[in-house]
Amino acid sequence: MKRFANFVWKELLHILRDYRTLLILFGMPVAQVLLFGFAITNEIRDAKIAILDFAKDNTTREISNKILSSGYFMLYENLQSPNDIEPAFRKGKIKEVIIFEPGFGANLERFGKANVQLVADASDPNFANMVIGYTTSIIADYQSELSKGKTLPASINPEIKMLYNPNLKSVFMFVPGLMSVILLLVSAMMTSISITKEKELGTMEVLLVSPLNPFQIIVGKVIPYLLLSLVNTATVLVMSKFVFRVPIVGSLPLLIAESTLFLITALSLGILISTISNNQQTAMMISLGALMLPTIILSGYIFPVENMPLILQWISNIIPARWYIRIVKGIMLKGVSFNYIWMETLILFGMTVFFIAVSIKKFKIRLE
Amino acid sequence: MGENQIISVSDLTKKFGSFTAVDKISFDVRPGEIFGFLGANGAGKTTAMRMLCGLSLPTSGKATVAGFDVYRQTESIKKNIGYMSQKFSLYEDLTVKENIDFYGGVYGLSRERRKEKTEFLIDLLKIEEARNKLIKSLPLGWKQKLAFSIAIIHEPKIVFLDEPTGGVDPITRRQFWDMIYEAADRNVTVFVTTHYMDEAEYCSRVSMMVDGRIAALDKPEKLKEQFGVGTMHEVFVKLARPAA
Amino acid sequence: MRTILVILKKEFLQIFRNRAMIPLIVFMPLFQLLILSNAATYEIKNIKFNVVDLDQSYFSRELVSKFTASNYFILNETSFSVEKALESFKTYDARLIVYIPKNFERDFRTSGKSEVQFLINAEDASAAGIINNYAVNITRQYNSEIVTKSSVIPEKTSLINIYYSNWYNPELDYRTYMVPGILVALVTLIGSFLSGMNIVKEKEIGTIEQLNVTPIKKYQFIIGKLLPFWIIGIVELIIGLNLGLFIFGVPLLGSPFLILLLASVYMFVVLGIGLLISTVTHTQQQAMFIAWFFMVLFMLMGGIFTPVESMPDWAQTIAYFNPIAQFNGAMRMIMLKGSQLKDVIPVLSFFAVYAVVIMSLAVWRYRKTE
Numbered sequence: 001m002k003r004f005a006n007f008v009w010k011e012l013l014h015i016l017r018d019y020r021t022l023l024i025l026f027g028m029p030v031a032q033v034l035l036f037g038f039a040i041t042n043e044i045r046d047a048k049i050a051i052l053d054f055a056k057d058n059t060t061r062e063i064s065n066k067i068l069s070s071g072y073f074m075l076y077e078n079l080q081s082p083n084d085i086e087p088a089f090r091k092g093k094i095k096e097v098i099i100f101e102p103g104f105g106a107n108l109e110r111f112g113k114a115n116v117q118l119v120a121d122a123s124d125p126n127f128a129n130m131v132i133g134y135t136t137s138i139i140a141d142y143q144s145e146l147s148k149g150k151t152l153p154a155s156i157n158p159e160i161k162m163l164y165n166p167n168l169k170s171v172f173m174f175v176p177g178l179m180s181v182i183l184l185l186v187s188a189m190m191t192s193i194s195i196t197k198e199k200e201l202g203t204m205e206v207l208l209v210s211p212l213n214p215f216q217i218i219v220g221k222v223i224p225y226l227l228l229s230l231v232n233t234a235t236v237l238v239m240s241k242f243v244f245r246v247p248i249v250g251s252l253p254l255l256i257a258e259s260t261l262f263l264i265t266a267l268s269l270g271i272l273i274s275t276i277s278n279n280q281q282t283a284m285m286i287s288l289g290a291l292m293l294p295t296i297i298l299s300g301y302i303f304p305v306e307n308m309p310l311i312l313q314w315i316s317n318i319i320p321a322r323w324y325i326r327i328v329k330g331i332m333l334k335g336v337s338f339n340y341i342w343m344e345t346l347i348l349f350g351m352t353v354f355f356i357a358v359s360i361k362k363f364k365i366r367l368e
Numbered sequence: 369m370g371e372n373q374i375i376s377v378s379d380l381t382k383k384f385g386s387f388t389a390v391d392k393i394s395f396d397v398r399p400g401e402i403f404g405f406l407g408a409n410g411a412g413k414t415t416a417m418r419m420l421c422g423l424s425l426p427t428s429g430k431a432t433v434a435g436f437d438v439y440r441q442t443e444s445i446k447k448n449i450g451y452m453s454q455k456f457s458l459y460e461d462l463t464v465k466e467n468i469d470f471y472g473g474v475y476g477l478s479r480e481r482r483k484e485k486t487e488f489l490i491d492l493l494k495i496e497e498a499r500n501k502l503i504k505s506l507p508l509g510w511k512q513k514l515a516f517s518i519a520i521i522h523e524p525k526i527v528f529l530d531e532p533t534g535g536v537d538p539i540t541r542r543q544f545w546d547m548i549y550e551a552a553d554r555n556v557t558v559f560v561t562t563h564y565m566d567e568a569e570y571c572s573r574v575s576m577m578v579d580g581r582i583a584a585l586d587k588p589e590k591l592k593e594q595f596g597v598g599t600m601h602e603v604f605v606k607l608a609r610p611a612a
Numbered sequence: 613m614r615t616i617l618v619i620l621k622k623e624f625l626q627i628f629r630n631r632a633m634i635p636l637i638v639f640m641p642l643f644q645l646l647i648l649s650n651a652a653t654y655e656i657k658n659i660k661f662n663v664v665d666l667d668q669s670y671f672s673r674e675l676v677s678k679f680t681a682s683n684y685f686i687l688n689e690t691s692f693s694v695e696k697a698l699e700s701f702k703t704y705d706a707r708l709i710v711y712i713p714k715n716f717e718r719d720f721r722t723s724g725k726s727e728v729q730f731l732i733n734a735e736d737a738s739a740a741g742i743i744n745n746y747a748v749n750i751t752r753q754y755n756s757e758i759v760t761k762s763s764v765i766p767e768k769t770s771l772i773n774i775y776y777s778n779w780y781n782p783e784l785d786y787r788t789y790m791v792p793g794i795l796v797a798l799v800t801l802i803g804s805f806l807s808g809m810n811i812v813k814e815k816e817i818g819t820i821e822q823l824n825v826t827p828i829k830k831y832q833f834i835i836g837k838l839l840p841f842w843i844i845g846i847v848e849l850i851i852g853l854n855l856g857l858f859i860f861g862v863p864l865l866g867s868p869f870l871i872l873l874l875a876s877v878y879m880f881v882v883l884g885i886g887l888l889i890s891t892v893t894h895t896q897q898q899a900m901f902i903a904w905f906f907m908v909l910f911m912l913m914g915g916i917f918t919p920v921e922s923m924p925d926w927a928q929t930i931a932y933f934n935p936i937a938q939f940n941g942a943m944r945m946i947m948l949k950g951s952q953l954k955d956v957i958p959v960l961s962f963f964a965v966y967a968v969v970i971m972s973l974a975v976w977r978y979r980k981t982e
Contacts, residue, residue: 032912038927041737045924117777118775119777158728158747284896308653329735449825461625
């Protein structure tokens, strides 16, 4: 037991002495949480727009003011002719052009109808959607305000309730994904690199002839990264909760238990990768290309899975992080009990068993 | 500092923080000598050599190599020396021919010269069948000899060898030293560091470094006489553990 | 000059002899474009929704049918209790609950005001916003419809007709948006990652000492090390552009030469970063990690996945100095809007200055003598 403890201590020292890598391992999650919390979002604020107002009357002025004081939009320039639209978009600053027809106010008074055209720069379709959506809402609001003085047309008033995330903070969606990425990074990638490094340097043989048995060697290598991951995850959770007020509605012990399960899944993946790599570079390439990249893209971390083409959705099913993210979202944001996530848990468990089994098999072959 | 010495060193010192790796060493090397730089691992040999090659700036002291100053004229030094390091530093993923071609080009040899040299070396070392083989597939002994040949491909005045014979059998080591003798015969000065004490016998003069200082400097026979022993190994033991 | 050629020859030999390299170079653009561009969408379609209709009237049923008839929503289930409907949120079976209270139609006819409630699963904030917009718009449209049809029409209405058009990407195809960004990421990865790791590898193995002791000049070494990746980066960009154009039908309204010009200068910036990283690391692992860290950060802040315009002001200011953000913006402008040289001159000059600064820094840091 003492030998084992010595071994684990040596591994820990190795890791702690590599300042640069350590800095990145801890710095990256913190940086990402900060970024996602403060900077990265899909929402619209002060989007630059241009107005081409052919009418230039009170009505158009009122509508424009309403739009510009909504907080969503900011006037970049006033255009004078339709020929100005194309160059304005080309400069790349404005996202929308609002065109009021000539005699807008007069038409509304006299005929009860007027036309306004919204031209959006749909290079970013999502943004364009939202821009048009918000502009339309504001104009529609104006329209109903106008009608207040006259006989009210009947109206249906929708009341909106945003559940689980009333302030619509983007960070809520990113935190679960972030946790899974960190766990993968530290547990899977670092572990695989650490084990293959010993293989590469030839010191693995030395370890194998020592009194430590293979099981102890692997576990000993893995424990420091387990500890690191736990610290990292705890950091992310604490930051999310206290800096960004991401709630943990559900049971904290359940969250910890599931995270530990995923941790083991990630570790077993790391071990698996190390059994199929002969040198560090290969381990790195596989970890990055076949693990991290697909996880970031296809697990639901940033992009929702439901809208991807079917093939990609199927592939997403074999990515362990995908299931973990669902579990975490359920517990943190919706407070679900185990009943709702038993299937995802089972899947993770099955994957872990599979990875470990294959690793053992490959390891045995190597020894022969 | 002698005028016709090809290497002149005076009170050369290298400190890393509070640790002094090389402590005020002074010596001269004559042209055409095989100068052995001996000492235990960590005694400061490699650090000293790196300063002479222009790889590391000294903390204090003076030195000139081939007449050039080690502080201000490192690039000129590099034009006039050859170097072979512990790790051999041939590119493992290039072939014999490609390595020769590359280093030849780096030292400014024209294409015709490079071709000549390639044929010459392959013939000399009798490695015709390895011409287009990757270095990593060659036996260690061949790699060493090739590395040495490449180190002097541009016919420099001095060649620095840093522990060149690590890990090979005695016969191969002997063959390697034959190559060194040949170069010395052509008036190439050879500056070689090693911790194999028997190789000291092959040198014209030998200096022994202990803890960053030069503890002894003379011809091998004279040192053995001085300490009343039969081999350089015993000389080293006497020097490294004085109070015996 | 001869020295540079000799170094270049060695570099290319080594790069292509590395068995992993060629598949990497060929498949990377393909893989990134295919998978990333198809996966990276925020578009919302086929939103499953539940209905809790306590009114069961003509109006309420019509409203529900407006939802199902739209292209956006798919009915998941109907129930009579909100609690039951909420279960679907927990199981990800629905994202919207349309709750229509009793007397919906009656209230509309008598007092002219009725309520409907939308409960939205707001885990994904931006999706929630979009779902909200769709739901409210459908409701509004239905509202105007029944107002015009029913007898509660006042004589005078004020109707503002809103027409909208989407320029540069009328089909709102996500791939059109993503492809330029992916190409930027591609070129960036090659320029920073691969080049940085390549130099550090020589450090790790020890061959760099052998080079430091030769008369090779610093600039010759650096050019020899970076030029191959500059070439590979540009080649990848050309391959990627062609794939984007011919397989994904992404438009290219502007000049491809302008893109290549921009990319050429941009590559210097990125290569400079790779070189800089190689001067502060000792092992390939460290180089990779640091490159990874900065690249991910720059990419996230670079408007590739989320728009720069959505970021808070301080972040937008930082983004201004982020070369990826600039390149990304310029790519989109040229490809999708046909921007011309005069439109991208600011970006070009920015790259030039940046490249000079970073390269100088990196070259200054690289020492042949310690």
